[in-house]
Structure formats: C-alpha cells, structure tokens
Amino acid sequence: xxxxxxxxxxxxxxxxxxxxxxxxxxxxxxxxxxxxxxxxxxxxxxxxxxxxxxxxxxxxxxxxxxxxxxxxxxxxxxxxxxxxxxxxxxxxxxxxxxxxxxxxxxxxxxxxxx
Amino acid sequence: xxxxxxxxxxxxxxxxxxxxxxxxxxxxxxxxxxxxxxxxxxxxxxxxxxxxxxxxxxxxxxxxxxxxxxxxxxxxxxxxxxxxxxxxxxxxxxxxxxxxxxxxxxxxxxxxxxx
Numbered sequence: 124x125x126x127x128x129x130x131x132x133x134x135x136x137x138x139x140x141x142x143x144x145x146x147x148x149x150x151x152x153x154x155x156x157x158x159x160x161x162x163x164x165x166x167x168x169x170x171x172x173x174x175x176x177x178x179x180x181x182x183x184x185x186x187x188x189x190x191x192x193x194x195x196x197x198x199x200x201x202x203x204x205x206x207x208x209x210x211x212x213x214x215x216x217x218x219x220x221x222x223x224x225x226x227x228x229x230x231x232x233x234x235x236x237x
Numbered sequence: 238x239x240x241x242x243x244x245x246x247x248x249x250x251x252x253x254x255x256x257x258x259x260x261x262x263x264x265x266x267x268x269x270x271x272x273x274x275x276x277x278x279x280x281x282x283x284x285x286x287x288x289x290x291x292x293x294x295x296x297x298x299x300x301x302x303x304x305x306x307x308x309x310x311x312x313x314x315x316x317x318x319x320x321x322x323x324x325x326x327x328x329x330x331x332x333x334x335x336x337x338x339x340x341x342x343x344x345x346x347x348x349x350x351x352x
Binding site: 155167168169172213217223226227230 | 278282287327331346
C-alpha cells in the first residue's frame with residue numbers, strides 16, 4: 124500500500140516570492156512520483172514527474188521538485204511565483220511495476236497575493 | 238487530438254435517480270480510471286480498468302458501477318444517487334507504453350449535485 128501526505132492545505136505567497144509545497148509519501152515498494160496542477164474549473168495536468176536518476180526534476184512553468192529518498196519527500200518549489208500560478212497542486216505516487224494506479228495527496232491550494 | 242472527453246460537464250440529480258457518466262479517450266491507452274474529488278480529500282479512486290474487459294474496485298467503489306465498453310470508453314453508473322455522491326468526477330487514462338511510466342491524462346470533470 125502507498126500513501127501521500129500534503130501537510131499544507133493552503134499556502135498564500137506574495138507575487139515574485141519563492142514557494143515550496145511539501146509532499147511526503149509512504150510505500151513498501153519503489154514508486155514513481157508526480158506533481159499535478161489543477162487550475163480553477165479545469166482537470167488536472169502533469170507538472171513534473173520523477174522516475175529515477177537525478178533527484179532534481181524540472182517541470183513546466185518554472186517549477187522543480189527534489190526527490191529525497193531518506194526523508195521520503197518530493198517537495199515542489201518555484202523561485203518566483205506569478206499570479207497565474209494560483210491553482211491547486213496535487214502530489215501523487217504510483218508503483219514502478221504492476222499496478223498503474225495513482226494515489227493522490229489531499230492537495231495544496233496556492234494563492235498568490237499581488 | 239481531444240485526449241480524454243467526459244460528458245456531461247454538469248448534472249443535477251434527485252436522490253434515488255440513476256445516471257451514467259461517459260468517458261472516452263483517443264490516445265489508445267490501456268488503463269482508465271474514475272476518481273471523485275471532494276474538498277480537503279484530494280482525488281479518490283472509485284474504479285479502474287487495466288485493460289479492455291477488466292475492471293477493479295478502487296478506494297471508494299460503493300454506490301457505483303462501471304463498464305469498460307471497449308478500449309476507448311469507460312463509463313461510471315450511479316444506480317440510485319445519494320447526496321453523499323455530490324462531487325466532481327474525473328476520468329483519466331494512462332499507458333506505460335508511451336513514456337515507460339503511468340502518466341495519467343485527465344478529462345475536464347463532471348460536476349454532479351444530488352439533491
């Protein structure tokens with residue numbers, strides 16, 4: 124079984140400030156890690172994914188995430204946010220073999236303050 | 238290339254009514270999923286289908302049935318709607334053949350209200 128914890132349900136950040144959205148996971152097997160973004164009244168789209176190799180992963184819209192195996196974390200960061208980054212962000216995991224099911228965290232709502 | 242298409246986008250039902258949510262994907266993916274999204278609970282898997290002709294229960298299957306009609310289509314049926322099924326429903330598809338990982342593609346969602 125696997126699970127994902129997003130400790131922050133809401134994160135307000137001033138425009139052009141840096142942001143970090145936290146994600147921790149638990150799994151008895153090796154996993155792939157994902158961050159998805161959901162803009163208001165839309166479906167989810169993939170922001171970035173970690174498969175293997177380099178622990179720093181770059182995604183779309185200037186976001187990046189760092190995989191830390193010892194801390195079982197996959198935090199999402201952006202050095203300077205824009206109003207357009209206002210959205211809900213979901214961390215997710217899936218097993219590296221067998222079942223392709225995604226397990227999602229409860230989401231973090233990022234609000235950018237002008 | 239439409240990706241994942243869900244219909245309808247909005248629906249209001251009375252308690253006890255039935256309805257089917259439709260989902261179709263044009264990416265030739267093997268796996269398809271139905272999730273529900275509720276405030277503060279993220280996305281929870283209702284049912285999934287690893288391939289045509291197979292379906293399995295997810296985390297919250299009670300009150301729902303599914304049909305994998307063919308490789309493209311995966312429908313979700315509420316036989317007797319309850320207010321607790323008020324939610325936003327998302328269909329998704331994925332296939333490890335494309336990128337080697339199960340990257341999921343989502344539809345735009347169906348906002349269902351049961352009164």
